[in-house]
Amino acid sequence: MIRPLLCIVLMSALAALTGLLRDASGAGRPNIVVILVDDMGWSDIGCYGSEIPTPNLDALAKNGVRFTQFYNTGRCSPTRAALLTGHYPHQAGMGHLDNVVKPGHPGFQGKIADTSVTMAEVLRDSGYFTAMTGKWHLGQQHGTPPWKRGFDRSLNLQAGGVYFYNQTGSKGGAKLYLNSEERPLNDPQFGEWYGSFLWSQWGLKFVDEAISAKQPFFLYLAHCSPHFPLMAPEEDIARYRGKYLAGWDTLREARHRKQIELGLVDAKWPLTPRAPNSPAWKDVPADEQKRFDHMMAIYAAMIDTMDRSVGTLVDGLRERGQLDDTLILFVSDNGGNAESGPNGRYEGKNPGDAHSNVFLGQNWATLNNTPFRKWKHFVHEGGNSTPLIAHWPSGIDASVRNKLVHQPGHVIDLMPTVVDVAGTKYPAKFQSQAIEPIEGVSLIPSLSGKVLARSQPIFFNHEDNRAVREGKWKLVALAGQRWELYDIEADRTELHNLADEHPDRVKTMAAQYDAWARRTHVVTGNNDAWNSATKQNKGTKGKKK
Incomplete structure (x- = not known):
């Protein structure tokens, strides 16, 4: 009788140990994908009012939820730091871009602070396979590249603004980094690439590694689009030429009407007036109208290709049997960008190609941020409002799919949301370093129509x-x-x-x-x-x- 009893005890212990190991490996937990776009305004995708067709993002919204009052920080590096750490930018050491360092000031370290922990670090310690592709811009030059802040795999740019393998215009000479190894843009293993497609392609390569390792995955896909210099494949730009001769005034009104129809904005909120230094479209000379049309056509092509990249990723997850249990979050790092003033910048023999330098400018940025005031840099609604789409077939209650969440939220809420989804804990210490408490709240209650616990x-x-x-x-x-x-x-x-x-x-x-x-x-x-x-x-x- 002793031996059978001993066997039962040993088998029970083994089962318990196996369960613990399974929990530690992350098995059975949902996958998480965070897609961040760069310099895209609140109204620039179809499901937020745009005339630019974005069928893949629209499909995610239809089968998920859209937030109408979600905020970023109004700028690139600060938003990335807040998103990945759950801390406000200065807390995370990134009060400005990562080239702004103020010695002795903890809010301006130009890198992720030691007192902050990233999503990748939290999830990797919880058994997730962690990967990122795209733009980093979080202090790689100061000692915090992705491979030192929790990512098992990465294909990244140190900063952004790079779109083509043969780019020689602005940002020409930049490098790619594959799992910490520096590679030239034209490295043959990447082919003759355009950035939006490269990031999804390699994101799926990393997903395949996670599947082979039998681990849930966290993928952070950080697009450069549609940040300047505006660049896109010529055939994509050509499809939008002439469509913007209607001008920013007419198009703003059209976007506003669509937003009201979609329930995104209240009809009692009027469009903000043009800035005093922004002309009425009818007063712009015909040759200048053609220039502005081309600039916005390039921008629209960048939104289009970004959306197709999202489609490639979603289709890849579906084909791999991963989509149903993957939480996808889509967000922008700041509002539309008015840098270079009303006229923008239009340089190069063939503006929009790999050898040019185009900025959209304030006139069109006001369209990007319809119906709000101001732009990137500012924290009026035009500068810090972002779309947020959440898609998770097995995790979002059917009763709220294709619905709008009107509760305010902020990118600091994404860390507690991810921690909640992964069933893990936000650490008080990481690698013997005390970590500041988390700032945001989990958005998970809103995915079933409940009120967020924001105090x-x-x-x-x-x-x-x-x-x-x-x-x-x-x-x-x-x-x-x-x-x-x-x-x-x-x-x-x-x-x-x-x-x-x-x-x-x-x-x-x-x-x-x-x-x-x-x-x-x-x-x-x-x-x-x-x-x-x-x-x-x-x-x-x-x-x-």
């Missing part, structure tokens, strides 16, 4: 443009300017400043901002990032960075 406001600071979002209220200010207050439920296009009517609310929310700015390293003692928050609250202009 704190959402905060913003970029280049001293700053904001607080709490419930329906948004307190926002331009650098060195007085606070403005908006009721977002009544006025999301931020046209009716209520600061003078609600001085107590302004005072309370400004105090919340001040406390947050000190806590998250936006301002630090005598080594402030910008002006002191107290001076800003009074509307006093100080020195800008």
